[in-house]
Amino acid sequence: MEQKNYITSLCSIKNGIVSLDGVSGFSDKSIDGVDFIKAAYKEYQLSYPKFYKMDNLCKLAFVASELLLKNNPLTKKYASQDIAIVIANSASSLEIDTEHQRTISDKNNYFPSPSVFVYTLPNILIGEIAIRNSIKGENSFFIFDKFDAEFMSSYINSILDSSKAKCCITGWIELYENKYEAFLYTVEQQEGTLKTEHTAQELKKLYNH
Amino acid sequence: MKLESYIVADNIISPLGFSSSENFEQLKQKKTGVKRLESSELSSEPVCAALVDTQKLNSEFAKLTTNNIEAKEYTRLEKMVLLSINDCLKQNSNIDITSKKTLIILSTTKGNVDLLDPTLASKFDKKRVYLWETANVIAQHFINPNKPLIVSNACISGVLAIILGKRLLETNQYDTIIVSGVDILTRFVVSGFQSFKAISNEVAKPYDAKRDGISLGEGCGTVVLTNKVSSIKYQVSRIVVSGGASSNDANHISGPSRTGDGLFLAIDKTLKESNIKASEVDYISGHGTATIYNDDMESIAITDAKLAAVPMNSLKSYFGHTLGAAGVIESIIGLQSMRENTLIGTYNFNELGVTMPINIIKNTQAATVNNCLKTSAGFGGCNAAVFFQKVENN
Structure with a gap:
């Protein structure tokens, strides 16, 4: 039952540039580091009160997922339990981990907070995307030293081929020490406007673009 | 034909013992590893948790590395994983951890997060706090040739890692998967759950009418899965x-x-x-x-x-x-x-x-x-x- 899977939409946010389906959108290289994420949120007039409670990693994931799913509204085409979310990165939640650590290192200035601690798990960003879009399918968060096109393509293809999901929101969401990178895309079993098969080779091309 | 995922070895490192059978024996005798701890390292106030005895961990680990020429430093978390995988390898000589067809999957929420603490940070390279580096250290110790996979998906990580192992065996890319799940007790985690007011003052009471919160713990579990029928011929069940x-x-x-x-x-x-x-x-x-x-x-x-x-x-x-x-x-x-x-x-x-x-x-x-x-x-x-x-x- 060999069938093909396709990359059907793509959003990347890095180096002060938002790009959708390979076309450059909002860009402002004068904005330093992670402040660009908030600037993009405003530029695209996104509106979600919970955004301001999120840590930076989730904010990045949120903006990328909003733009991706506006472009390709998977939730209108698929049942909530048939949409998988599989994300990876390198630094896990180390950005907010460091912040939590700061609140507990000094016994005389000890103030751990649940609103910080809750974000000290990388998969919280999957939860945020799931809540926003009522998505209930498969969940997985992986850690790699760098984006692994081979693993991501073969694993996602295997869960679609074995009918564990009908489509998938997947990619790389990384943020640490004021550097950030989102490369988020959708995979479906029908060829979309991008006309790109979901193979490691195609994925590498898009990622390195 | 669908390839099956057989369990061929397993191990638990916990306060109740350093093997699966030792742990099960303690459970049968209704012994718990959760104790009231007064450890200023973990928390300024007493906390009920299950802590692996550090002396025992270090002495067991010393036995493991006596024949090893490399005098590499390992973290508390890495020691647990190395002991756990080592015990699995001893159980079944058919497991070849150096094979290209063997993959290690690490399941952890926080890995070496204790290295963020300023008192420990200086002892190891800065990148050791990255989960992929922890996994690399483990794979290198066993001379496993493949890049390990890491699942970090909160408290479902361990179950997810086993599912992932099964799925990878079905594609036959690998014939053996070693799944290790590990996390350690740290001030990081204890303070976080305390801030949530989620920790019980006593040993946790699951499903009970008087339950009032969790008990934290630490340890490592390893299961080895294979799709090779030759590896299972001596298994009793x-x-x-x-x-x-x-x-x-x-x-x-x-x-x-x-x-x-x-x-x-x-x-x-x-x-x-x-x-x-x-x-x-x-x-x-x-x-x-x-x-x-x-x-x-x-x-x-x-x-x-x-x-x-x-x-x-x-x-x-x-x-x-x-x-x-x-x-x-x-x-x-x-x-x-x-x-x-x-x-x-x-x-x-x-x-x-x-x-x-x-x-x-x-x-x-x-x-x-x-x-x-x-x-x-x-x-x-x-x-x-x-x-x-x-x-x-x-």
Whole structure:
């Protein structure tokens, strides 16, 4: 039952540039580091009160997922339990981990907070995307030293081929020490406007673009 | 033909022992690893948790490395994983960890997060706090040629890692998968759960009317899966991973869904993949953290899945909540229950106090246990389930 899977939409946010389906959108290289994420949120007039409670990693994931799913509204085409979310990165939640650590290192200035601690798990960003879009399918968060096109393509293809999901929101969401990178895309079993098969080779091309 | 995922070795490193059988023996004797600790390293106030004895860990580890020429420093967490995998390798000489067809999967929520503490940070390279570096150190120790996979998905990580192992064996890219789940007790984690006011002042009381929060724990569990029939010929009882699935509640990042629909979905997909009816399930190893909301949610999901009559326990009052290790450690106890046809009573459980009447095992008892459903749930609204089954020897 060999069938093909396709990359059907793509959003990347890095180096002060938002790009959708390979076309450059909002860009402002004068904005330093992670402040660009908030600037993009405003530029695209996104509106979600919970955004301001999120840590930076989730904010990045949120903006990328909003733009991706506006472009390709998977939730209108698929049942909530048939949409998988599989994300990876390198630094896990180390950005907010460091912040939590700061609140507990000094016994005389000890103030751990649940609103910080809750974000000290990388998969919280999957939860945020799931809540926003009522998505209930498969969940997985992986850690790699760098984006692994081979693993991501073969694993996602295997869960679609074995009918564990009908489509998938997947990619790389990384943020640490004021550097950030989102490369988020959708995979479906029908060829979309991008006309790109979901193979490691195609994925590498898009990622390195 | 579908390739099966056979269990060929397993190990638990916990305060209750350094092997699966040692741990199971302690559980049968109703011994818990959770104690009231007065450790200023972990918390300024006393906290109930299950802590691995550091002296024992170091002395066992010293035995492991005596023949090793490289005098490399390992972290507390890495020592647990190395001991755990090493014990698995000793159990079955057919496991070739140096083979290109063998992959290590590490399941952890926080890895070497203790290295963020300024007092420890200087002892290791800065990159050691990255989970992929921790996994590389482990793979290099065993001269495994493949880049390890790391699953970090809150408290369902361990169950997810086992499911992932099964899926990778089905594609035949590998013939052996070593799944290690590990997390350590740190001030980082203790302070976080304290800030949530989620920790009980006593040993946790899963599913009980008087439950009032979790107990934390630490440890490592390792299971070795294979699709090679040649590796299993000497196994007395053969157990396979026959299905598994994950889901999201899409409800709240730090609280479980009130309806249990996410967990129900994961269980439902798991039983369908395993080709098993709810009435055929012998035993459920629940998540049972002993928070009010988690245990209530589970009781609803289990009831909706028509599993309310199935004997079920939680092991959190023995091991504490071991986070990324929990799914693996608790699955291994499930395997031991199947091997010994013995169901473990839930420590500290007296009177059922969850929304729906489920069948919580109070006292350890003999029973026919041909299969086990392991469930888990975690922050981020995630849920996962995995199913283990005995298969006929032929």
